Amino acid sequence: MYKITYTTQAVKALLKMPRNTANLIREKMEQVAVDPFATISNAKKLQGRSGYRLRVGDWRVIYEINKDEVIIIVMKIAPRGEVYK
Numbered sequence: 001m002y003k004i005t006y007t008t009q010a011v012k013a014l015l016k017m018p019r020n021t022a023n024l025i026r027e028k029m030e031q032v033a034v035d036p037f038a039t040i041s042n043a044k045k046l047q048g049r050s051g052y053r054l055r056v057g058d059w060r061v062i063y064e065i066n067k068d069e070v071i072i073i074v075m076k077i078a079p080r081g082e083v084y085k
Contacts, residue, residue, distance in 0.1 A: 002033040002065070006074045010061075013077040017059070025056050025077060029063070033072055036065050051075065053083070 006014070014022045032040060032054060042055040046062070054061040060083040062076040076083060 002036055002070050002072045004029050004033050004072045004074065007076070010074045010077045017077075021057065021059065025059060025061060028054060028056050029061065029072070029074065032063075036072060 043052055045052055051062055051064040060080055063072055063074045065072055
């Protein structure tokens, strides 16, 4: 199982959003951490840059997988229209 770390930006986003949404995002990331390379229906590799995105309702979670250190780094959490900017 991979360890999950959050950037400061991601933590701030989790604190600002409704608690039930933040809990749902954490649960989905825990599922990804079990096997990040398994086919997950709402996760896709990003095109044009490194990393992956996970769709949780109207929210998007941008994360990278560090295979050497067995860590998933959550880079950004934002609504769909703002996350790719």
